[in-house]
Amino acid sequence: MNTIRYRLFKQVIEKEKEFVKIKSILKYEQPSKYLVLDTNYSSDSSLIPVLTANKAFVIGYTEEAFGKYDKGPCIIFDDFTMDMKFVNFSFKVKSSAIKILTSRENVNLKFVFEYLSFLNLSSKEHKRHYISEIEPMEIQLPNYCQQKYMADFLSKLEDKIKIEQEIFLLLTKRKQYFLAHLFI
Template structure:
């Protein structure tokens, strides 16, 4: 990663930590995650054909770990298309914010959606702040994560925090994309220079 992008990423993490440390120490109402998020088992969204395609115009097949998009499927049934959600890998505790239709690879994922008066992006950012992880190969969401207590500011404050952190993530992604384009341009120009 280019140093500038690393600086953005580092600043983004620091910003998230400072915001949520301050919120954690505040006197906002606190509630267990089970009272803030609904979870859905993904059984009806599991892809049948694991011979994934490389066509990004098709339906993505997701996992919550680092791979995220495993490939694409042309299956037209069992597609999650209910709107934004968080996918939570029950074994690794990795999370991803998803704002598009998809299918999943396995039942080890929980699909999380907000209950009323909860901003899903705020919850995603807070879960990211918690840096959940485990070395144990077991299901964690129901046994551990649902009982985690989260400070819950009013919806307007949640929306402000979510917008700020989302805007910063967009800036990082824009810089990363620009970096990729500039690297491609540099390779092209160097190749053309020595022909």
């Protein structure tokens, strides 16, 4: 996935000559109204997920239906670690250090997420990064049709990889079963 993303965005960089600031294509929202109050999370996945932008992502589930984010797709961006996730479901958040990013008109949010992933943002400093470093950053932005095409292509590729991983897991379990029952 990373190799294909790299090749696609290298082409964008080579082809597109116009730069736009992140601030002009993304809006951010502070998550304070979406913070979970009760930190005794459930493991019941039928409830509302509680998210963090780091590697854990879904840290549990809550029954708190009030104050959930349900405005559509967004990027949750951890202001300290610069980890980010693309989210297209309702949720609540654990930390106020998260920025909720949405796209402005004629900008494909999934494309911007993939572009930022391509840039491989990281930091060794424990400080807030979004407003000071990410918003003023300039990127090359193709027209909306090209953005959508690339975003759809990468989404389909992600789906295919997930399916193949599930098949691999099932085949591994089947192999373990057969090996365990081979010499009975």
